[in-house]
Amino acid sequence: MSTINMEEELKKAQVLVEALPYIQKFNRKIIVVKYGGSAMVDEELKRKVIQDVVLLKVVGFKPIIVHGGGKEISKWVEKSGMTPEFKNGLRVTDEPTMEIAEMVLNKVNKSLVSLIEELGVKACGISGKDGGMLKVEKKYSKGEDIGYVGEVKEVDTTLIHSLLKDDFLPVICPIGYDDNFHAYNINADDAACAIARAVNAEKLAFLTDIEGVYKDYNDKSSLISELSTTEARQLLAGGTIGGGMLPKLNNCIDAIEHGVSRVHILDGRIPHCLLLEIFTNKGVGTAILSEGAEKFFDTNI
Numbered sequence: 001m002s003t004i005n006m007e008e009e010l011k012k013a014q015v016l017v018e019a020l021p022y023i024q025k026f027n028r029k030i031i032v033v034k035y036g037g038s039a040m041v042d043e044e045l046k047r048k049v050i051q052d053v054v055l056l057k058v059v060g061f062k063p064i065i066v067h068g069g070g071k072e073i074s075k076w077v078e079k080s081g082m083t084p085e086f087k088n089g090l091r092v093t094d095e096p097t098m099e100i101a102e103m104v105l106n107k108v109n110k111s112l113v114s115l116i117e118e119l120g121v122k123a124c125g126i127s128g129k130d131g132g133m134l135k136v137e138k139k140y141s142k143g144e145d146i147g148y149v150g151e152v153k154e155v156d157t158t159l160i161h162s163l164l165k166d167d168f169l170p171v172i173c174p175i176g177y178d179d180n181f182h183a184y185n186i187n188a189d190d191a192a193c194a195i196a197r198a199v200n201a202e203k204l205a206f207l208t209d210i211e212g213v214y215k216d217y218n219d220k221s222s223l224i225s226e227l228s229t230t231e232a233r234q235l236l237a238g239g240t241i242g243g244g245m246l247p248k249l250n251n252c253i254d255a256i257e258h259g260v261s262r263v264h265i266l267d268g269r270i271p272h273c274l275l276l277e278i279f280t281n282k283g284v285g286t287a288i289l290s291e292g293a294e295k296f297f298d299t300n301i
């Protein structure tokens with residue numbers, strides 16, 4: 001015999017009611033999820049991220065995953081007897097490293113596709129090479145040549161739109177071509193941002209290894225829940241933002257100024273952070289929105 005704890009059950013109903021306006025508002029809207037960091041290495045977390053994205057899809061949103069493969073690429077570079085090298089956060093990518101990066105990213109890409117398919121959603125794994133999606137030019141690190149690292153200069157969204165139209169969940173790894181059709185590795189944050197802009201995404205969510213944006217990087221109690229682009233700029237100018245967050249925040253501002261309504265910086269180490277951010281009023285990370293943007297719902301639950 002089993003009993004029912006009505007209080008517990010009512011809480012579950014409240015969760016669903018809180019989610020209702022978001023399910024309505026983001027219906028048919030594109031949400032780009034940049035997937036990387038710890039949430040990609042830990043198998044348990046990985047499953048939860050994929051469950052979240054599948055749920056977003058099943059309730060009627062149009063999620064797109066853009067993923068990295070950083071740690072896995074370094075592992076295979078080492079296995080091949082080479083030493084991974086970075087300059088200002090960018091991987092120095094010579095010809096053999098590019099080959100490994102491409103192999104690893106494609107492998108990670110297909111493993112994500114399998115997980116999504118296992119959960120009953122149609123997914124299609126592609127790289128920026130497919131359909132000529134990501135056209136790049138060579139990126140330099142403070143004037144230094146770092147090999148085949150590309151900066152996105154053009155996004156052809158035809159393939160993404162075809163996949164979305166046929167109800168596939170696109171899973172994209174950040175590799176692109178230059179004008180001579182040579183493959184380039186692209187920083188996954190940059191690729192996610194460029195793709196979100198190009199498809200006019202409603203949202204762009206970054207899964208990171210940090211709680212969100214802190215007012216002061218040295219004060220972990222100063223996590224900011226909501227930030228306008230103007231406030232984000234002020235923060236950047238104030239010099240209290242941690243090193244790793246700088247390019248991220250710049251990417252966020254850039255995305256919003258080019259039409260993305262909201263950008264979310266989330267802690268991928270929190271299980272189900274995507275659901276907790278998107279389906280609740282307060283969220284769990286930092287939400288960045290354009291100046292004067294419509295405020296989040298206040299359903300008073």
Ligand SMILES: NC(=[NH2+])NCCC[C@H](N)C(=O)O
Pocket residue numbers: 022225226262277278279280281282283284285286287296
């Ligand atoms: N970090 C925050 N303040 N998040 C608020 C999120 C609000 C809402 N669920 C959304 O996705 O737009």
